[in-house]
Amino acid sequence: MTGxxxxxxxxxxxxxxxxxxREKVGxxxxxxxDGVIYNMNKFFxxxxxxxxxEGNKGVKSIDELPKIPEMAVIMLPPNLAIEQAKxxxxxxxxxxxxxIGGCMVAQYQELLRLRKKFGIRILGPNTIMGVxxxxxxxxxxxHRDVMPLKGDIAVVSQSGGVxxxxxxxxxxxxxxxxxxxFVGDKIDIDDVDxxxxxxxxxxxxxxxxxxxxxxxxxxxxxxxxxxxRTKPILVIKGGVTREAARRAMSHTASLxxxxxxFDAAFKKAGVIRVDDIEQLLNSAVVLSKQPRLSGDNIxxxxxxxxxxxxxxxxxxxxxLKLATLSEKTRLTIEKRFRGIEAVNPIDLIADARKxxxxxxxxxxxxxxxxxxxxxxxxxxSCFFEPEDALVIAEIADKHEDKPVVDVPxxxxxxxxxxxxxxxxxIPVYNLPEKAAEAMGTLRIHNKKRKPxxxxxx
Amino acid sequence: MTGxxxxxxxxxxxxxxxxxxREKVGxxxxxxxDGVIYNMNKFFxxxxxxxxxEGNKGVKSIDELPKIPEMAVIMLPPNLAIEQAKxxxxxxxxxxxxxIGGCMVAQYQELLRLRKKFGIRILGPNTIMGVxxxxxxxxxxxHRDVMPLKGDIAVVSQSGGVxxxxxxxxxxxxxxxxxxxFVGDKIDIDDVDxxxxxxxxxxxxxxxxxxxxxxxxxxxxxxxxxxxRTKPILVIKGGVTREAARRAMSHTASLxxxxxxFDAAFKKAGVIRVDDIEQLLNSAVVLSKQPRLSGDNIxxxxxxxxxxxxxxxxxxxxxLKLATLSEKTRLTIEKRFRGIEAVNPIDLIADARKxxxxxxxxxxxxxxxxxxxxxxxxxxSCFFEPEDALVIAEIADKHEDKPVVDVPxxxxxxxxxxxxxxxxxIPVYNLPEKAAEAMGTLRIHNKKRKPxxxxxx
Numbered sequence: 001m002t003g004x005x006x007x008x009x010x011x012x013x014x015x016x017x018x019x020x021x022r023e024k025v026g027x028x029x030x031x032x033x034d035g036v037i038y039n040m041n042k043f044f045x046x047x048x049x050x051x052x053x054e055g056n057k058g059v060k061s062i063d064e065l066p067k068i069p070e071m072a073v074i075m076l077p078p079n080l081a082i083e084q085a086k087x088x089x090x091x092x093x094x095x096x097x098x099x100i101g102g103c104m105v106a107q108y109q110e111l112l113r114l115r116k117k118f119g120i121r122i123l124g125p126n127t128i129m130g131v132x133x134x135x136x137x138x139x140x141x142x143h144r145d146v147m148p149l150k151g152d153i154a155v156v157s158q159s160g161g162v163x164x165x166x167x168x169x170x171x172x173x174x175x176x177x178x179x180x181x182f183v184g185d186k187i188d189i190d191d192v193d194x195x196x197x198x199x200x201x202x203x204x205x206x207x208x209x210x211x212x213x214x215x216x217x218x219x220x221x222x223x224x225x226x227x228x229r230t231k232p233i234l235v236i237k238g239g240v241t242r243e244a245a246r247r248a249m250s251h252t253a254s255l256x257x258x259x260x261x262f263d264a265a266f267k268k269a270g271v272i273r274v275d276d277i278e279q280l281l282n283s284a285v286v287l288s289k290q291p292r293l294s295g296d297n298i299x300x301x302x303x304x305x306x307x308x309x310x311x312x313x314x315x316x317x318x319x320l321k322l323a324t325l326s327e328k329t330r331l332t333i334e335k336r337f338r339g340i341e342a343v344n345p346i347d348l349i350a351d352a353r354k355x356x357x358x359x360x361x362x363x364x365x366x367x368x369x370x371x372x373x374x375x376x377x378x379x380x381s382c383f384f385e386p387e388d389a390l391v392i393a394e395i396a397d398k399h400e401d402k403p404v405v406d407v408p409x410x411x412x413x414x415x416x417x418x419x420x421x422x423x424x425x426i427p428v429y430n431l432p433e434k435a436a437e438a439m440g441t442l443r444i445h446n447k448k449r450k451p452x453x454x455x456x457x
Numbered sequence: 458m459t460g461x462x463x464x465x466x467x468x469x470x471x472x473x474x475x476x477x478x479r480e481k482v483g484x485x486x487x488x489x490x491d492g493v494i495y496n497m498n499k500f501f502x503x504x505x506x507x508x509x510x511e512g513n514k515g516v517k518s519i520d521e522l523p524k525i526p527e528m529a530v531i532m533l534p535p536n537l538a539i540e541q542a543k544x545x546x547x548x549x550x551x552x553x554x555x556x557i558g559g560c561m562v563a564q565y566q567e568l569l570r571l572r573k574k575f576g577i578r579i580l581g582p583n584t585i586m587g588v589x590x591x592x593x594x595x596x597x598x599x600h601r602d603v604m605p606l607k608g609d610i611a612v613v614s615q616s617g618g619v620x621x622x623x624x625x626x627x628x629x630x631x632x633x634x635x636x637x638x639f640v641g642d643k644i645d646i647d648d649v650d651x652x653x654x655x656x657x658x659x660x661x662x663x664x665x666x667x668x669x670x671x672x673x674x675x676x677x678x679x680x681x682x683x684x685x686r687t688k689p690i691l692v693i694k695g696g697v698t699r700e701a702a703r704r705a706m707s708h709t710a711s712l713x714x715x716x717x718x719f720d721a722a723f724k725k726a727g728v729i730r731v732d733d734i735e736q737l738l739n740s741a742v743v744l745s746k747q748p749r750l751s752g753d754n755i756x757x758x759x760x761x762x763x764x765x766x767x768x769x770x771x772x773x774x775x776x777l778k779l780a781t782l783s784e785k786t787r788l789t790i791e792k793r794f795r796g797i798e799a800v801n802p803i804d805l806i807a808d809a810r811k812x813x814x815x816x817x818x819x820x821x822x823x824x825x826x827x828x829x830x831x832x833x834x835x836x837x838s839c840f841f842e843p844e845d846a847l848v849i850a851e852i853a854d855k856h857e858d859k860p861v862v863d864v865p866x867x868x869x870x871x872x873x874x875x876x877x878x879x880x881x882x883i884p885v886y887n888l889p890e891k892a893a894e895a896m897g898t899l900r901i902h903n904k905k906r907k908p909x910x911x912x913x914x
Binding site for chain 2: 023161337380
C-alpha cells in the first residue's frame with residue numbers, strides 16, 4: 001500500500017527523459033517530455049525535478065538532485081528506461097511511472113527484479129499517460145493543460161486510449177474526477193492494488209475500471225466485494241469476443257480469459273458491468289451525484305409526449321417500473337392545472353415552464369409511491385427556457401433522499417440546459433434512454449450496498 | 458398524392474393565427490404565431506400570406522387575400538381552428554397544417570368531413586412543428602432561425618418532441634436534411650402517404666420514422682417494401698412496453714398494437730428498426746454518405762490499442778467480422794513501418810500521423826479481403842492532430858466502393874475532428890461502438906437492396 005500511495009501522493013517527483021531522443025515508431029520524444037514538464041510545473045503542488053539525459057532541461061542524473069525524490073516518471077526508450085529505473089531503485093526512489101512501451105521479456109524481468117530487491121513499486125510500463133491526482137495537481141499527461149475538475153470519480157484504465165477517451169469526455173463535460181491511473185502492462189501495480197488504495201481514498205466515491213485482462217482474479221473478487229458495500233465499482237471489459245481477445249493479448253500482454261468467466265467474477269464481486277464508455281461515465285455521474293434509489297418506482301414528468309413514451313419504455317427495459325401516482329398527487333396537479341392529466345408519465349404540455357414543473361415535481365417527490373424521478377424538458381417544440389431548469393434542482397434539494405435526473409433531449413438544447421445545471425446535483429442526459437440506463441445502475445448499486453440504519457428498522 | 462405534395466411544395470402559404478389569444482394550458486399564443494411568421498418570411502421562397510384574427514399582423518380573413526393560397530397553417534385553439542379550416546376548404550385551399558392540439562372527437566369528425574367533401578389534405582392536428590422543406594425554405598417551426606442544412610435525410614415523426622429532438626441534433630451536428638414532417642394525430646396524412654411522397658422525392662435518399670401507432674398496416678408494408686429496394690427506411694417505435702403503450706394511446710390517439718406484431722411488420726416491410734434517436738441519426742448519416750457494404754469483413758486501423766479492441770468486440774456484436782488481411786497488405790505496412798504489426802485491428806502506435814494512416818488505409822482499402830474500414834484516431838494519448846484526419850477522406854475517395862467511417866473517440870477531440878471532416882463523405886463517431894452499429898446498419902440495408910448490375914455478373 002505504501003508504494004501505491006507514492007504513485008498518487010508523492011511529496012516530490014522527478015521527470016526523467018531526453019531533450020534529443022525521438023523514436024522512429026514510438027512515443028519517446030522531446031515533445032512528450034516537454035508536455036509532462038509543463039503540466040507538472042503548472043499543476044503539481046509538490047516538488048518537481050527534471051533529469052534530462054542531455055542536461056538541457058535539468059540535471060543529467062538523479063545523483064545531482066539535492067534530495068532523492070519519492071517518485072520518478074520515466075519517458076525513454078526501453079533500454080535507457082531500464083537503466084534509469086535501476087538508478088532510481090538503487091537511490092531509494094519509492095515508485096516508478098513508466099510511460100512508454102516496447103519492452104522485451106528480459107526488460108520486464110529486470111523490472112520485476114528491481115521490484116523484488118528494492119521494494120520499488122512500478123506503474124506500467126506502457127501506461128502512456130501515467131497518473132492524475134486532482135487534489136495535489138499531480139499530472140503526468142503530455143498534452144498541455146489537460147486537467148479534469150476536482151470531483152469524486154476515480155478512473156483506472158488498462159488502456160491509454162480508453163483512459164484518454166474517458167479523460168477527454170470528463171474534461172469536455174466538466175465531470176469531476178479524483179484520480180486517474182493508466183495502468184498499461186500491469187507488471188506490478190494492478191487493479192487489486194489500486195482498488196485497495198481507492199477504497200481508502202476519501203476523495204473517491206465511485207470507481208471506474210477499464211480492463212482487458214486480470215491476473216489476480218480471486219483477490220480482485222475479494223477486494224471488490226468489500227468495496228462495493230460503500231463505493232460502487234463500474235467496469236468495462238475489452239476483448240469480449242474471441243477476435244478482440246486475441247488482439248488484447250498482444251496489446252497489453254495480459255491473459256484474457258473467457259468472457260463467461262469474467263462475467264461470473266464481476267457478478268460475484270458485485271461490480272457493475274457496463275457496455276461502453278458513455279454508459280460508464282453516465283452511470284458514474286449519477287452514482288456520485290444522487291442518493292440511493294431505494295425502490296423501483298419511477299415517475300416521469302415531461303413537456304412532450306413522444307420522449308416520455310420512449311422514457312417509459314426505457315425505464316421498464318432497465319428493470320424499473322412506472323410509479324402509480326397517489327390520488328393526492330394526481331389531484332394536486334390536476335386541480336392546479338386544468339387540462340393536464342396527471343397520470344405517469346405526466347405530460348405538462350408543451351407550454352409548461354418553471355411554475356408547472358415546480359408544482360409537479362414537488363408533488364411526485366412527496367408521493368410515497370415514487371422512488372425516483374426522470375424530468376424531461378424539451379426546448380424545441382416547447383416554451384421551456386434553459387434557466388427554467390434551475391427549479392428542478394431547487395425542488396430536488398428539498399427531497400434529498402430521492403434521485404432526480406434531467407433530460408433536455410437533443411443537441412444544442414441539451415448543452416444549454418447542462419450549463420445551467422452543472423453546479424447542481426442533477427445529472428443531465430441528452431436522451432431519455434441514457435437517463436433510464438443510469439437510473440437502472442443506481443438501482444443495481446443500491447441492492448449491493450450496505451443497508452442503512454433506517455433500512456434495518 | 459397531389460395533396461401531400463401541397464404540404465411540402467406549395468406555391469403559396471397562409472399562416473392563420475391570432476395576435477391576442479393565449480391559451481392557459483396549450484400552445485396557441487402570439488409568440489408561436491410570430492415565430493412561424495418570422496421563419497416563413499425569412500426562409501420560404503414562395504409567397505407567404507398572414508391572416509390574423511385581430512388584423513394586426515395581416516388581413517382578418519383569407520377572403521381578403523389577393524389569391525387563394527395552396528396551403529394553410531393554422532395556429533388557433535380547436536374551435537377557432539376548425540372554423541378557419543372550413544373557410545379554407547370552402548375557398549379551395551388544397552392542404553392544411555394544424556399545428557396545435559386539444560381537439561375533441563366532434564372536431565376530428567368535422568375535419569374528416571372537410572377532407573371528404575372538399576378533398577383537402579390535412580397534416581395533424583397536434584403536429585406542433587408542422588413541416589420543413591430545405592429546398593424551398595418552407596418552415597413552420599415557431600422557434601426562430603431553426604433551419605437544418607440541405608441534405609438527403611427525411612424525417613417523419615408522429616411526436617413533436619421526438620421530431621424536435623432529431624431536429625435539434627441535426628442542426629447541432631450539421632446533418633443535412635431534405636424534409637421534416639411532424640404528423641401528430643394523423644387523422645388524414647399518415648406514414649403511408651408520406652412514404653409515397655418521399656419515395657418519389659429526388660432530394661431524399663434515406664427516410665427516418667418515429668411512430669407510436671399505425672393505422673394502415675398492410676399498405677405500410679407494401680409501400681415500404683418497394684421503397685427499401687432503393688431508399689433505406691429506419692424506424693423507432695415508441696410504446697414498446699405495455700406501460701408506455703397505454704400512454705401513447707392517450708397521447709396521439711393511435712391504436713398501439715403489440716410490439717411483436719410491429720416487429721414482424723417491420724421485418725416484412727424491410728424497414729430497419731433502431732433503438733434510439735442517436736442510433737437513428739447515426740445510421741441515417743452513414744446510409745446517406747457511404748457506399749454499400751457488400752460483405753462482412755471490416756478492417757480496423759487505429760493509433761491506440763484499447764479502443765480498437767472495443768471496436769473489434771462491437772464489430773462482431775453487430776454481425777460483422779474482422780477481415781483477415783492479405784499477405785500483401787501486411788507486408789506493405791510492416792516493411793514501411795518497422796515495429797508495427799499489421800494484423801487486424803492494426804495498431805499504428807500512438808505517434809502515428811497522416812503518413813502512416815495514409816499508407817495503411819490505402820493498403821487495406823486495396824485488399825480484396827476487406828469490405829469496409831473503421832479508422833480510429835485518438836488525439837489524447839497520441840500525437841495525431843485534427844487536420845491529419847483529412848487524409849482519411851482523401852484516400853477513401855480513391856476507393857468509392859468501400860465504406861470508411863472515422864472514430865476520434867472522446868469529447869472535445871471528437872468535435873475538433875468532426876469539424877475537419879464535416880464537408881467530406883466520412884461519418885465521424887465519438888465511440889467505436891456507435892461506428893460499429895452504423896456499419897451493421899449499412900450491411901443490413903445492403904441485404905435488402907436491389908442488386909447492382911455488377912452483382913448479377
